[in-house]
Amino acid sequence: MRLRVNGRARRISLRIDRARREVVASAPSLHRLSEAADFAKSRAAWIAARMAELPQPSTLAPGQVIEVFGQPVRLASAEGRARWIAASADQPTEIRAMGEGEGFARAVKLLIRKQALNMFEARSAHYAGRLGAATPKVAVTDTTSRWGSCTPARPGGAGSIRYSWRLALAPFAVADYVAAHECAHLLEANHGPKFWAHVRALVGDERPHRAWLRAHGAALHAFGAQQGL
Numbered sequence: 001m002r003l004r005v006n007g008r009a010r011r012i013s014l015r016i017d018r019a020r021r022e023v024v025a026s027a028p029s030l031h032r033l034s035e036a037a038d039f040a041k042s043r044a045a046w047i048a049a050r051m052a053e054l055p056q057p058s059t060l061a062p063g064q065v066i067e068v069f070g071q072p073v074r075l076a077s078a079e080g081r082a083r084w085i086a087a088s089a090d091q092p093t094e095i096r097a098m099g100e101g102e103g104f105a106r107a108v109k110l111l112i113r114k115q116a117l118n119m120f121e122a123r124s125a126h127y128a129g130r131l132g133a134a135t136p137k138v139a140v141t142d143t144t145s146r147w148g149s150c151t152p153a154r155p156g157g158a159g160s161i162r163y164s165w166r167l168a169l170a171p172f173a174v175a176d177y178v179a180a181h182e183c184a185h186l187l188e189a190n191h192g193p194k195f196w197a198h199v200r201a202l203v204g205d206e207r208p209h210r211a212w213l214r215a216h217g218a219a220l221h222a223f224g225a226q227q228g229l
């Protein structure tokens, strides 16, 4: 359990941080922290029920088939440098990496992360172009709190956007919506009507994509979590 002081909060509260798989008890001030801890103890059954609902942390192992941007990818153990093998008539795309266990999982994750960077660079350049904005600098990170964040351009410089690499584990349309969303922030640093008008002009109705992220976000964070990825 994590104990937290939140100066803006009015009261003691409990929530489940789905990405980190932990309980967060918040108190409005330091001297009420022990009260927050007691409150959490009194709600142990509720906490256990919420934790049990979380997706199981997954392991990455040879033989598994995962989906990367909605396309099936088989994980295979093979000697040599970790690499993608394009799909053929009778088999899906493969990721081949050495060994098994943690080293294998780490190599797989690095390849997916690289793929995510390539995809987000391309889609951000595309959407920024459609919005008449300069191509932003793009990076991928492993933040647990947000899927993307955008720093709009300052005079004389390009904007920059960071995406969670775990969006590669979502369907392409969902990840692509996040790219459009962050690019719209290059023009509008808020979630006002003008911002949403830009997003809808790029990808149409955003609601199914947002609903998908709410429903499956925790599963994306559980991916590889068994191996500490």
Ligand SMILES: [Zn+2]
Pocket (backbone or CB within 6 Å): 181, 185, 191
């Ligand atoms: Zn936003």
